[in-house]
Amino acid sequence: MSQVLLVLNLLSLLSLSSGATSLSLGSRSILRAIDNENGGPHDYAVDLNASNFDSVIGDTPATFAVVEFFAHWCPACRNYKPHYEKVARLFNGPDAVHPGIILMSRVDCALKINTKLCDKFSVVHYPMLFWGPPAKFVAGGWEPKQEKSEIRLIDDGRTADRLINWINKQTDSSFGLDDEKFENEHLSSNVSDPVQIARAVYDVEEVTSTAFEIILEHKMIKSETRASLIKFLQLLVAHHPSRRCRRGSADVLVNFDDLCPLDMWSPSKQGDNNGEGTLGNFQICGKGVPRGYWMFCRGSKNDTRGFSCGLWVLLHSLSVRIEDGESQFAFTAICEFVHNFFVCEECRQHFYDMCSSVSSPFKTSRDFALWLWSAHNKVNERLFKEEAFLGTGDPKFPKMIWPPKQLCSSCRLSQSEKNNGIDWDQEEVLKFLTNYYGKILVSLRKDKKNLGNDRFDGFLEDLAVSANAVAVPLGAALAIAVASCAFGALACCWRSQQKSRKPRRS
Numbered sequence: 001m002s003q004v005l006l007v008l009n010l011l012s013l014l015s016l017s018s019g020a021t022s023l024s025l026g027s028r029s030i031l032r033a034i035d036n037e038n039g040g041p042h043d044y045a046v047d048l049n050a051s052n053f054d055s056v057i058g059d060t061p062a063t064f065a066v067v068e069f070f071a072h073w074c075p076a077c078r079n080y081k082p083h084y085e086k087v088a089r090l091f092n093g094p095d096a097v098h099p100g101i102i103l104m105s106r107v108d109c110a111l112k113i114n115t116k117l118c119d120k121f122s123v124v125h126y127p128m129l130f131w132g133p134p135a136k137f138v139a140g141g142w143e144p145k146q147e148k149s150e151i152r153l154i155d156d157g158r159t160a161d162r163l164i165n166w167i168n169k170q171t172d173s174s175f176g177l178d179d180e181k182f183e184n185e186h187l188s189s190n191v192s193d194p195v196q197i198a199r200a201v202y203d204v205e206e207v208t209s210t211a212f213e214i215i216l217e218h219k220m221i222k223s224e225t226r227a228s229l230i231k232f233l234q235l236l237v238a239h240h241p242s243r244r245c246r247r248g249s250a251d252v253l254v255n256f257d258d259l260c261p262l263d264m265w266s267p268s269k270q271g272d273n274n275g276e277g278t279l280g281n282f283q284i285c286g287k288g289v290p291r292g293y294w295m296f297c298r299g300s301k302n303d304t305r306g307f308s309c310g311l312w313v314l315l316h317s318l319s320v321r322i323e324d325g326e327s328q329f330a331f332t333a334i335c336e337f338v339h340n341f342f343v344c345e346e347c348r349q350h351f352y353d354m355c356s357s358v359s360s361p362f363k364t365s366r367d368f369a370l371w372l373w374s375a376h377n378k379v380n381e382r383l384f385k386e387e388a389f390l391g392t393g394d395p396k397f398p399k400m401i402w403p404p405k406q407l408c409s410s411c412r413l414s415q416s417e418k419n420n421g422i423d424w425d426q427e428e429v430l431k432f433l434t435n436y437y438g439k440i441l442v443s444l445r446k447d448k449k450n451l452g453n454d455r456f457d458g459f460l461e462d463l464a465v466s467a468n469a470v471a472v473p474l475g476a477a478l479a480i481a482v483a484s485c486a487f488g489a490l491a492c493c494w495r496s497q498q499k500s501r502k503p504r505r506s
């Protein structure tokens with residue numbers, strides 16, 4: 001049975017059985033908790049607490065983390081906050097000047113929930129600041145007498161100036177409090193380094209979150225587009241490379257009718273759209289997703305690459321994760337998603353034309369992954385000429401027929417460049433794509449696998465990790481298959497219940 005169907009059936013079961021409902025609600029409430037506890041709109045530092053500390057710090061793309069332990073009643077902490085925020089502005093948030101380097105965060109030790117967490121770091125006065133690699137904070141701690149700890153007490157950070165100086169010494173950098181967002185002219189393109197794609201795991205999260213924000217902002221969920229959004233969500237639940245996006249997509253899918261009621265844009269509902277329970281308040285990949293970072297898709301200019309690069313990476317990463325039986329489903333889900341929800345008019349029209357020119361249904365994931373690769377190359381070829389003519393491309397990332405020789409020499413058949421085109425060894429291309437967008441893309445996350453301990457994560461992880469990476473024991477696979485058949489019937493009931501609820505809503 002395909003993973004999409006399997007996951008759907010089990011999701012349906014989750015929403016039917018009371019115990020499982022609490023699982024689904026549990027993950028939603030975790031997301032909400034993270035939302036609510038994050039700082040206000042002007043706070044750059046990320047508020048952490050005992051329940052999100054490990055997951056937010058563990059999932060940051062930043063190389064270092066600073067954690068400030070404070071108490072909200074402490075006057076010195078209140079006075080220190082503007083200093084800390086001045087530094088956090090440089091590293092956190094969508095307008096970060098130096099994104100992806102340091103996560104600036106804080107924990108309020110005056111909240112009961114954080115007592116044990118603050119004890120683990122031997123917090124004896126406020127504020128107390130620590131520095132270290134994010135992984136060392138996860139499940140870690142600090143003791144004053146501990147030698148050789150990679151977590152260090154920041155002993156000279158009492159003003160913004162002193163804190164940034166301390167950070168500069170640690171990182172051998174020259175960050176300044178007055179730094180403004182710069183054109184990334186010094187960015188090295190590194191296109192021939194296959195390991196670079198591992199950084200894109202953050203980009204596929206960012207692009208997913210941003211895509212849903214755009215969909216809402218542009219009020220694109222309409223009666224005629226709902227089905228295609230649901231289809232795409234189904235694909236994300238089963239095959240998104242990021243666990244937290246799979247979990248968030250599952251939550252949206254299970255609660256779709258409530259989060260996106262048919263009349264969600266009617267004047268009477270407009271006021272509710274920022275309220276609890278609607279999609280507007282929902283972060284599909286969790287609140288911890290860095291924004292504006294574009295780790296792999298960062299352009300050397302501020303207005304190049306980013307979102308559309310992230311979208312391609314997401315689509316390719318889905319294409320190498322599906323099973324044969326899902327290939328036509330994935331094709332239509334992606335084509336419809338781009339057509340209905342990609343706000344670049346020219347892009348969606350061109351892509352739609354390419355989708356429409358496919359004459360027979362896809363039967364294998366191989367064919368679909370290669371079709372998407374080839375479609376992307378057609379876009380590259382067209383844009384290469386256009387951007388060269390108009391001078392609008394990113395000079396560090398010129399369009400090219402991909403993958404270049406440096407990335408995959410075996411992908412090209414010996415020496416042949418036929419009629420301006422390239423004679424590809426398609427099996428080698430497929431092997432390359434599968435490894436690049438499959439295993440390597442999630443390699444950073446695999447290292448942090450021990451971070452996720454919520455049952456729903458584990459449950460989806462077992463079902464829906466990349467097709468090339470899962471080896472489900474036969475017994476377990478049989479058990480899942482039998483269970484999913486039984487769940488299928490229940491799923492039908494649930495779907496028909498959902499359907500019968502719709503007319504009342506409209």
Ligand SMILES: Cc1cc2nc3c(=O)[nH]c(=O)nc-3n(C[C@H](O)[C@H](O)[C@H](O)COP(=O)(O)OP(=O)(O)OC[C@H]3O[C@@H](n4cnc5c(N)ncnc54)[C@H](O)[C@@H]3O)c2cc1C
Pocket residue numbers: 297304305306308309310311312313316338346347348350351372373374375376377379380383394397398399402403
């Ligand atoms: C569906 C879609 C249609 C688009 N159509 C248009 C359009 O019609 N006109 C327009 O101006 N812009 C279009 N865009 C945007 C454009 O394709 C680029 O995304 C944008 O110009 C940014 O380019 P980039 O250098 O970041 O690389 P991108 O082309 O975005 O590619 C991102 C990364 O994917 C990898 N890659 C490159 N080629 C391939 C391939 N063939 N297979 C697999 N991986 C590859 C590379 O590592 C590259 O860095 C479209 C985007 C999408 C998602």
